[in-house]
Structure formats: C-alpha cells, structure tokens
Amino acid sequence: MKSLKDKLRSLPPRPAAKPVAAAPAPEPDLDFQRQMRDVTPMPADDRVHFVPPRPSPHPKKRPQGMPDARHPQHVGWFEPADNLNHFVRAGMQAATLRKLRAFHWPVCAELDLHGLDRYQAQDRLTVFLHRARRIGQCVRIIHGRGIGSHGEPILKRMTRTWLTHHPDVLAWSDSNDGGALLVLLRTMTD
Secondary structure: OOOHHHHHHHOOOOOOOOOOOOOOOOOOOOOHHHHOOOOOOOOOOOOOOOOOOOOOOOOOOOOOOOOOOOOOOOOOOOOOOOOOOEEEOOOOOOOHHHHHHOOOOOEEEEEEOOOOOHHHHHHHHHHHHHHHHHHOOEEEEEOOOOOOOOOOOHHHHHHHHHHHHOOOEEEEEEOOOOOEEEEEEOOOOO
C-alpha cells in the first residue's frame, strides 16, 4: 500500500502558472489645494434661520361637530355607555322600525353567537352579514342576554355597536326577550 507521499510523487508535475500582469498603478491624486484653487469661499452666513413659534399655552377651540376627546366614540373595546334597543340609519323612513318589529320583511337567515368570545363573534357576524345580503333583507342575530357573563353582558352590547357602525345595516330592533335582534340589511341593488 502506497503512502500519501508516494502517491504525490508519482503524479505528473504541474504546468507552470502564467505570470499575472500587474495592475496598472492608479494615477496619483492631485493635491487638494490644487484641486480647489479656483473655488472661492462662501461669504458669512447672512441667511435667516427658521425658528418655529412656540405653541400657545391656551387650548384651541374645537370646531363645531368634532367629537370631544374626553368622550371617545370607539368601536370594539370602548363602546359607548348607552345601550340602545333600536337603531335606524339616517335617511330611512319613519315607519321602518315599526315594520321591522311587525315582521314586514321575512327573516331569511339566523346567526347564534352563544359561546363565542368577542373576536370570534365579530368575525362570524361580519361574514354572516356579507353572505346574508345575497339571500334576503332581514336577518335574526341571537347574542343572548348575558346571564352567563360575570357582570354586564358583553356580546349584547358589542353586537349592537358593531351593527350600528356596519355600512350595510339599515336598522335593527331588539326582540321581545332581549336576547336577539332583528336586522334590516341593505339589498344588493342599493
């Protein structure tokens, strides 16, 4: 058995490497002073520097109709404290709520939110409203009365707030037992 040294000796010699041409030497940089000899220095700074004015110590008056920051109108975690039993979008006929309560429009679909947390309920409600618009105009949403909630009912209040702010909801009304809502939706042609 040949050792590694013997194997290396038996190999043919390597061809000689071609000499590498040296890279051309870069031209020497000109002296900075020689490069800048035609440049004239700028005159003293006579420009006016902008200093922003200090803010007024007095608060600005709020324009008419702008919401007050002390009473936020957020949807979701911070719902308004008032708990309405009905809602009618502006511009709807006065008899819309009465017709809705009298089942003028047949209920075409129903959604039960029992046992869901607020995130699951909002997701299901959004998808349900989108699909229900294709089926009909009136739906029933069961949110429960909140008996299982510790304290005040969460889904009841949040469902009403979500429906009030949803663009496809024209009106909604509380049912007799307080655990469900009848919702009037915008039709696909509207």
